[in-house]
Amino acid sequence: MEMINIIIDNKPVQAEKGKTILKIAREIGIDIPTLCYYELDGVNLENRPGGCRVCVVEIEGRRNLAPACATEATEGMNIKTHSLRVVNARRTVVELILSDHPADCLVCSKSGKCELQSLAQRLGIREIPYQGAQSTYRKDMSPAIIRDIDKCIMCRRCETVCNVWQTVGALSAINRGFEAVVATAYEQDLVKSPCTYCGQCIAACPVGALSEVDQTRQVITAISDPTKTVIVQTAPAVRVALGEEFGMEPGTIVTGKMAAVLRTIGFDYVFDTDFAADLTIMEEGTELLQRISKFMAGDKTVKLPILTSCCPGWVNFFEYNYPDMLDVPSTAKSPMQMFGAVAKNYWAEKLGIKREDMVVVSIMPCVAKKFECQRDEFKVDSNPDVDFALTTRELAELVRQFNIDFNAIEEQDFDQPLGESTGASVIFGATGGVIEAATRTAYELFTGKKLDKVDFTELRGLEGIRSATVDFDGTPINIGIAHGLANARQLLDQVREGKTNFHAIEVMACPGGCIGGAGQPFHHGNFDIIRKRHEAIYREDAGKPIRKSHENPFIQALYKDWLGEPCGELSHHLLHTHYFDKSKHIEIEG
Amino acid sequence: MAKIKLSEDKINKIKEICSAFGNKPSEVINVLHKVQGEFGYLPAELQDLIAQEMKVSAAHVYGIVTFYSFFTMTPKGEHPISVCMGTACYVRGAEKVLDEFKRELKIGVGETTPDGKFSLNCLRCVGACGLAPVVLIGEKVYGRLTPDGVKDIINEYR
Ligand code: SF4
Ligand code: SF4
Numbered sequence: 232m233e234m235i236n237i238i239i240d241n242k243p244v245q246a247e248k249g250k251t252i253l254k255i256a257r258e259i260g261i262d263i264p265t266l267c268y269y270e271l272d273g274v275n276l277e278n279r280p281g282g283c284r285v286c287v288v289e290i291e292g293r294r295n296l297a298p299a300c301a302t303e304a305t306e307g308m309n310i311k312t313h314s315l316r317v318v319n320a321r322r323t324v325v326e327l328i329l330s331d332h333p334a335d336c337l338v339c340s341k342s343g344k345c346e347l348q349s350l351a352q353r354l355g356i357r358e359i360p361y362q363g364a365q366s367t368y369r370k371d372m373s374p375a376i377i378r379d380i381d382k383c384i385m386c387r388r389c390e391t392v393c394n395v396w397q398t399v400g401a402l403s404a405i406n407r408g409f410e411a412v413v414a415t416a417y418e419q420d421l422v423k424s425p426c427t428y429c430g431q432c433i434a435a436c437p438v439g440a441l442s443e444v445d446q447t448r449q450v451i452t453a454i455s456d457p458t459k460t461v462i463v464q465t466a467p468a469v470r471v472a473l474g475e476e477f478g479m480e481p482g483t484i485v486t487g488k489m490a491a492v493l494r495t496i497g498f499d500y501v502f503d504t505d506f507a508a509d510l511t512i513m514e515e516g517t518e519l520l521q522r523i524s525k526f527m528a529g530d531k532t533v534k535l536p537i538l539t540s541c542c543p544g545w546v547n548f549f550e551y552n553y554p555d556m557l558d559v560p561s562t563a564k565s566p567m568q569m570f571g572a573v574a575k576n577y578w579a580e581k582l583g584i585k586r587e588d589m590v591v592v593s594i595m596p597c598v599a600k601k602f603e604c605q606r607d608e609f610k611v612d613s614n615p616d617v618d619f620a621l622t623t624r625e626l627a628e629l630v631r632q633f634n635i636d637f638n639a640i641e642e643q644d645f646d647q648p649l650g651e652s653t654g655a656s657v658i659f660g661a662t663g664g665v666i667e668a669a670t671r672t673a674y675e676l677f678t679g680k681k682l683d684k685v686d687f688t689e690l691r692g693l694e695g696i697r698s699a700t701v702d703f704d705g706t707p708i709n710i711g712i713a714h715g716l717a718n719a720r721q722l723l724d725q726v727r728e729g730k731t732n733f734h735a736i737e738v739m740a741c742p743g744g745c746i747g748g749a750g751q752p753f754h755h756g757n758f759d760i761i762r763k764r765h766e767a768i769y770r771e772d773a774g775k776p777i778r779k780s781h782e783n784p785f786i787q788a789l790y791k792d793w794l795g796e797p798c799g800e801l802s803h804h805l806l807h808t809h810y811f812d813k814s815k816h817i818e819i820e821g
Numbered sequence: 822m823a824k825i826k827l828s829e830d831k832i833n834k835i836k837e838i839c840s841a842f843g844n845k846p847s848e849v850i851n852v853l854h855k856v857q858g859e860f861g862y863l864p865a866e867l868q869d870l871i872a873q874e875m876k877v878s879a880a881h882v883y884g885i886v887t888f889y890s891f892f893t894m895t896p897k898g899e900h901p902i903s904v905c906m907g908t909a910c911y912v913r914g915a916e917k918v919l920d921e922f923k924r925e926l927k928i929g930v931g932e933t934t935p936d937g938k939f940s941l942n943c944l945r946c947v948g949a950c951g952l953a954p955v956v957l958i959g960e961k962v963y964g965r966l967t968p969d970g971v972k973d974i975i976n977e978y979r
């Protein structure tokens with residue numbers, strides 16, 4: 232590694248050749264403000280248009296100020312990050328951005344978490360001297376995402392995420408100059424675009440131009456209605472991130488506090504999506520084994536690899552991009568939808584109430600879940616199995632609205648029977664976790680032997696694409712894992728060409744899996760936060776007394792009481808689904 | 822499944838143009854030039870097909886179309902009107918003439934009247950500075966135009 236010597240703010244620094252001024256400065260604790268720059272170092276994602284010029288610095292001997300995010304440091308450079316000239320220029324840059332920005336902070340969903348707002352505060356801006364005309368675009372409300380493009384500052388982070396990390400291509404920079412924003416093709420609504428609702432554009436947006444549809448009001452209304460029984464379920468990834476909203480260290484596990492606040496808010500039953508994740512493993516694991524046994528018996532019609540189907544962003548993606556392969560993914564519904572089906576059938580019957588009188592709310596790390604629960608195939612007589620999917624952030628908002636002291640509240644347990652879960656279900660929250668959970672169960676069912684060790688560390692990690700072969704007592708099972716839809720596309724293209732020998736592939740749309748979901752507390756590009764949530768997920772798993780889905784006693788009871796057997800008739804009816812061709816076809820008219 | 826219908830001729834012609842440029846994503850702008858030259862404008866359906874053939878997103882194609890003022894998504898009118906905005910014409914009042922066209926036709930620059938008769942555009946110097954301000958309607962050149970004369974000229978084509 233070649234080193235160079237430079238001076239930053241009068242400090243001599245040795246740095247690696249090829250690094251930008253911004254990175255070197257950050258490493259030595261000098262905080263140069265940025266706005267358009269966005270990086271997720273753990274998954275090699277970088278947005279570096281060098282366009283906003285908030286990060287400018289002064290380099291001795293150069294006439295113009297240089298953007299630190301896009302300028303490589305070279306030998307002997309003498310850099311000032313906060314000289315008088317820099318501070319003045321930076322302030323002017325931000326004032327200009329503000330002059331074309333609606334002053335909506337009072338009611339903006341991003342207020343308090345907005346990078347532009349905190350920049351304006353940090354630079355001490357108290358008025359906006361350049362009052363210009365404001366561009367006006369129509370607000371676009373989709374089932375999951377709101378685009379309020381008047382607030383767009385053209386950082387292009389969302390464009391990079393949607394095109395590079397997801398290869399979805401729903402968004403692009405359009406127009407020029409003052410009118411420039413990031414939008415969809417023909418400025419149509421998001422629902423008409425190939426958007427998967429993964430929401431990673433929201434996670435990346437520094438301002439309030441992109442946000443999730445807020446449903447906290449509807450949930451409060453439901454809880455206030457005495458005729459409704461309101462049930463809540465919580466996804467695995469929420470419990471390792473929610474604490475961040477209340478100043479806790481990333482990676483703090485707050486499962487018990489979460490259950491306690493939900494009960495305080497007034498939900499009638501506090502259940503766990505993890506229970507349904509165990510159920511998913513029973514169904515999906517059984518489906519996998521059935522396909523493998525048929526395949527080994529020489530049945531040529533059977534499709535391998537099986538693809539996981541828990542992630543609605545991923546489901547939307549393959550419906551749009553792989554309409555020729557709709558019979559490849561598992562037909563198992565996601566844990567959230569399985570929970571909804573169990574709640575509105577089994578549990579409603581147990582309580583002796585009609586499904587219309589039950590409201591199922593889910594707390595999700597995810598934005599795409601808002602779309603998923605509105606799918607027609609998940610409704611019975613237009614009554615959805617899951618009524619509302621709130622994000623982790625929306626739950627935090629509820630906690631604040633109800634003035635609950637999150638840090639002080641005593642831990643509580645989930646209600647039974649739909650609140651009991653195993654370690655296998657917890658790891659659904661991280662990339663590789665679903666397939667590890669499935670492996671734990673499939674191994675024992677396939678071989679009839681007990682696993683000595685349930686940790687399949689070869690399936691863990693944060694590499695974008697991973698693969699491993701697990702020995703099923705003499706039968707090698709090949710597993711592929713991808714997070715991010717660009718990575719998924721790579722694997723799927725190979726599958727389409729018949730170039731792989733995978734038996735199963737797990738896909739999650741978000742960086743790190745659901746722990747990096749777009750409904751989680753904002754990480755502002757700090758990937759260490761995702762790493763800490765990742766560790767926490769496996770810590771929670773390791774601490775569970777039962778770590779294999781098929782050993783969950785309440786799951787066993789559910790099959791005995793009600794479902795019969797995995798992939799049986801009732802399961803097929805309630806816990807499995809089918810997929811639709813959502814691609815665009817260009818045809819000859821006439 | 823969303824279906825987009827196009828005539829066979831159009832599909833073939835566009836596919837031909839795209840493959841002439843090697844179906845390379847970096848060539849989208851050149852493809853757009855050619856296709857607009859062929860069909861006069863670039864409606865959404867054509868952009869969808871170009872996107873598919875060039876292996877880029879429709880949003881990306883639309884981004885390019887909206888970035889360059891040369892590209893248009895509205896068909897040219899039967900009588901395309903071009904107002905010269907070169908320096909000579911500009912100083913002799915071309916902008917006022919343009920405003921009069923806008924008022925009279927109730928359309929903006931780059932737009933076409935609902936009946937499809939007229940479209941309005943600006944041009945850089947056409948090299949007839951002696952006649953400034955100059956307006957072209959189709960192939961015909963009108964020189965030394967004043968705002969007052971605009972209505973009469975339009976009536977010639979109505
Ligand atoms: S939600 Fe995902 S797919 Fe949709 S526009 Fe945003 S990044 Fe692209
Ligand atoms: S919508 Fe947000 S992320 Fe996208 S370019 Fe605008 S400000 Fe940046």
Ligand code: SF4
Nearest residue numbers: 542544597741745748
């Ligand atoms: S990875 Fe998880 S959070 Fe992201 S879209 Fe998929 S299910 Fe939602």
Ligand code: FES
Nearest residue numbers: 266267283284300
């Ligand atoms: S952050 Fe460096 S130019 Fe925007």
